[in-house]
Amino acid sequence: MITSIHFRDKNLFSIWDKVQNGQRLSLEDGLTMFASNDLISIGKMANAVQQMKSGDAVYYVVNQKIEPTNICVLSCKFCDFAVKQGTPLAYEMTIEEILSKLNSDVHEVHITGGLHPDWPWEYYVGMVRDIKKAFPQIDVKAFTAVEIDFFHKKFKMPIDEVLRQLYAAGLRTMPGGGAEVFSERVRKLLFNQKIGAKTWFEVHKTAHKMGIPSNATLLYGHIETYEERVTHMTKLRETQDETNGFLSFIPLAFQPGDTGIKPKNDFTSAIEDLKTIAISRLMLDNFPHIKAYWVMLTEEVASVALNFGADDMDGTVGGEKIAHDAGATSPMNMAKEKLIKIINDAGKIPVERDVYYNAINVNTENVIGKIPYLNSVPFYENIEQRQFKILPIVPRRMGQLSAKDQIDAGLFSLMDYFAQEQKLELMNYCIATRDQVKSVMLFSKEGWQGLSGKNIGIIDDTATSVRLLQVLLEKKYGVKANFVRMHASVNDFSQFDAVLLIGDEALKANKSGLIGFDLVFDLAKEWYDWQKIPFVFAVWAHKRTLSTERKEALQQIIHHSLEKGENQLESIGTLHGRMITLSPVETSEYLQGFNYRLGEREKEAMTIFKKLIEEVVVIS
Numbered sequence: 001m002i003t004s005i006h007f008r009d010k011n012l013f014s015i016w017d018k019v020q021n022g023q024r025l026s027l028e029d030g031l032t033m034f035a036s037n038d039l040i041s042i043g044k045m046a047n048a049v050q051q052m053k054s055g056d057a058v059y060y061v062v063n064q065k066i067e068p069t070n071i072c073v074l075s076c077k078f079c080d081f082a083v084k085q086g087t088p089l090a091y092e093m094t095i096e097e098i099l100s101k102l103n104s105d106v107h108e109v110h111i112t113g114g115l116h117p118d119w120p121w122e123y124y125v126g127m128v129r130d131i132k133k134a135f136p137q138i139d140v141k142a143f144t145a146v147e148i149d150f151f152h153k154k155f156k157m158p159i160d161e162v163l164r165q166l167y168a169a170g171l172r173t174m175p176g177g178g179a180e181v182f183s184e185r186v187r188k189l190l191f192n193q194k195i196g197a198k199t200w201f202e203v204h205k206t207a208h209k210m211g212i213p214s215n216a217t218l219l220y221g222h223i224e225t226y227e228e229r230v231t232h233m234t235k236l237r238e239t240q241d242e243t244n245g246f247l248s249f250i251p252l253a254f255q256p257g258d259t260g261i262k263p264k265n266d267f268t269s270a271i272e273d274l275k276t277i278a279i280s281r282l283m284l285d286n287f288p289h290i291k292a293y294w295v296m297l298t299e300e301v302a303s304v305a306l307n308f309g310a311d312d313m314d315g316t317v318g319g320e321k322i323a324h325d326a327g328a329t330s331p332m333n334m335a336k337e338k339l340i341k342i343i344n345d346a347g348k349i350p351v352e353r354d355v356y357y358n359a360i361n362v363n364t365e366n367v368i369g370k371i372p373y374l375n376s377v378p379f380y381e382n383i384e385q386r387q388f389k390i391l392p393i394v395p396r397r398m399g400q401l402s403a404k405d406q407i408d409a410g411l412f413s414l415m416d417y418f419a420q421e422q423k424l425e426l427m428n429y430c431i432a433t434r435d436q437v438k439s440v441m442l443f444s445k446e447g448w449q450g451l452s453g454k455n456i457g458i459i460d461d462t463a464t465s466v467r468l469l470q471v472l473l474e475k476k477y478g479v480k481a482n483f484v485r486m487h488a489s490v491n492d493f494s495q496f497d498a499v500l501l502i503g504d505e506a507l508k509a510n511k512s513g514l515i516g517f518d519l520v521f522d523l524a525k526e527w528y529d530w531q532k533i534p535f536v537f538a539v540w541a542h543k544r545t546l547s548t549e550r551k552e553a554l555q556q557i558i559h560h561s562l563e564k565g566e567n568q569l570e571s572i573g574t575l576h577g578r579m580i581t582l583s584p585v586e587t588s589e590y591l592q593g594f595n596y597r598l599g600e601r602e603k604e605a606m607t608i609f610k611k612l613i614e615e616v617v618v619i620s
């Protein structure tokens with residue numbers, strides 16, 4: 001992490017030391033930061049962490065928020081939304097009314113609402129099912145832990161059965177609300193009928209186990225103390241260590257309204273908001289994303305937050321309001337354009353995402369793709385960006401964006417390069433192995449011959465490793481198996497006979513072992529023992545249409561960065577390695593196992609592999 005910070009508050013020194021060394025921050029560290037007035041330094045530390053996790057990417061989604069009813073059986077003190085049945089402001093939406101709010105531009109629908117006393121279970125399942133049926137492209141993010149627990153009690157079904165039926169209907173992720181702040185003191189004072197931390201975590205852990213990822217929120221700026229705020233974060237961090245099912249953390253500033261908890265206009269200050277976002281980024285080291293929810297923060301504060309640790313702006317959720325203010329006829333597009341402008345103005349890359357944070361579109365130019373795995377560190381650690389912006393992205397998605405001309409250059413998965421040879425020009429750099437790789441691993445219950453007709457779970461991240469596996473199975477061992485795509489958040493592999501993992505996940509599992517899978521095969525070693533030639537996993541390439549000036553700039557950037565990186569192989573990936581449980585020695589040995597330059601042997605290996613894949617059946 002190469003950032004120098006001129007601290008005004010010397011109490012932050014030790015925190016920065018920890019951050020730079022990848023050490024976890026303590027409750028006391030969190031409190032030190034909340035007590036500090038050195039907001040800029042806290043923001044710079046958070047920004048450094050964000051850069052490491054997301055590069056220049058800032059995500060948004062074209063989404064629609066639906067609140068099917070404001071009628072609620074509870075009466076939480078801070079809630080300015082819920083009313084009782086039969087009162088003048090009460091409303092109930094039919095499924096037809098919900099469908100009428102959606103259209104083919106929307107990618108995500110976010111559904112939360114009051115706990116209705118009379119609606120039957122079929123209404124909720126039917127709502128999700130009908131949305132998916134009418135708009136297959138929409139991912140449904142629905143129902144907080146409070147609502148799931150309400151369904152569990154009201155309809156007398158176990159929590160996992162509630163989630164199973166909703167998943168079968170089309171629910172894919174869960175929003176993070178409902179817990180507000182994990183403090184019994186606050187719960188008793190403000191929402192004593194509502195679930196506490198124990199039930200909230202039980203619901204989310206159950207969802208994560210079933211492959212349903214979720215978000216987590218914090219409602220701050222009411223009666224909670226800083227200690228309660230930081231404790232909220234450390235509790236979430238512990239659960240994330242266990243399940244790895246949280247996608248993003250969303251600090252939500254309390255809106256006083258008519259709640260009576262605070263004077264009506266006593267909103268949190270921009271400084272308080274930015275500090276909370278930055279501290280969240282620093283405390284929640286295992287959360288992939290921190291969201292600046294612009295609808296509540298205001299556009300101005302949210303855009304500054306993009307340099308204070310936030311890497312997600314939520315979406316076009318408030319589109320209609322923005323658009324009406326501007327007199328636009330296409331609310332959704334208007335909101336999208338506005339978000340893209342805010343992100344571009346912050347010097348970042350606007351990345352339209354799906355509900356799982358897969359990049360769908362990139363709305364800017366001069367983008368270099370970065371494979372977010374340890375083995376690519378020597379290319380990127382010393383990169384001098386110049387006019388380019390860096391987008392960390394898994395190989396398969398990089399290939400998809402390149403196919404749409406939305407990436408200028410990058411370290412492409414070999415299969416994506418083969419598929420786009422017409423538009424991509426090869427550079428002289430690659431990721432190749434001479435023997436074992438340690439990060440493209442098949443964990444199996446059976447030997448190679450025993451995998452005939454069996455199900456192999458494959459992660460959606462890369463095409464090359466999957467095709468290498470297919471070539472090994474069919475051409476080396478004469479065996480055909482079934483490939484079943486798994487979502488990246490799946491961590492229960494028991495249904496498979498073997499699982500192919502790649503990148504950092506494979507490195508971690510290679511070290512710790514994968515319960516139930518006693519046999520472990522390194523695909524690069526299998527290839528080398530068979531062909532006696534290196535295997536090329538990825539190659540650097542850029543668009544053929546780039547201007548000569550930009551091509552030359554890229555050549556220089558990669559050349560200088562790699563030269564430096566190769567001279568630092570003993571130390572360069574230490575921080576990244578530590579985050580995936582590797583010691584500095586293990587990291588250094590791993591990085592030294594690669595060849596980063598594309599020579600004649602590597603080109604020959606590419607030709608042999610290409611011929612072999614033409615001989616095997618194409619996987620869908």
Ligand code: SF4
Pocket residue numbers: 072073074075076079080081082113114115146191194
């Ligand atoms: S459960 Fe939700 S909707 Fe109902 S009163 Fe509490 S905060 Fe409001």
